[in-house]
Amino acid sequence: MSQLTKGLNQRVMYVENKNNGEARIGWVTFSKTGKTIYYKEKVLKRIKGGGISGNYYCEDTDDEYWISGVKKIGSNAHWAEPVKIEIDTDAIDEYEKIRHI
Numbered sequence: 001m002s003q004l005t006k007g008l009n010q011r012v013m014y015v016e017n018k019n020n021g022e023a024r025i026g027w028v029t030f031s032k033t034g035k036t037i038y039y040k041e042k043v044l045k046r047i048k049g050g051g052i053s054g055n056y057y058c059e060d061t062d063d064e065y066w067i068s069g070v071k072k073i074g075s076n077a078h079w080a081e082p083v084k085i086e087i088d089t090d091a092i093d094e095y096e097k098i099r100h101i
Helices: 089-099
Strands: 010-017 023-030 036-039 042-046 056-058 064-069 085-087
Touching: 010 036, 010 089, 023 089, 056 064, 085 089
Parallel strands: 023 085
Antiparallel strands: 010 023, 010 064, 023 036, 036 042, 042 056
16 A cells, blocks of 8 residues: 555646646545556656656656545645646545545
């Protein structure tokens, strides 16, 4: 069990494209090792040693992504890089449970 997967096959997470600033909260699934994350049609691979601004990269586009668990206080975006965060409709109920809304 890793801190990222928390032993789950799928989890609602914060997914931010560091190249274009698009940020979403939605369901992701994990490979068995947890080194690959699947979000919608994207295959996101762990960056060994960390990237410039992300911890994963898209296999198709090479865009860097920051992926993290949803924070209870709702401050997922970096304070110095404010972005508009969209929540996938199928993740709203789980997001509200995490945030205790």
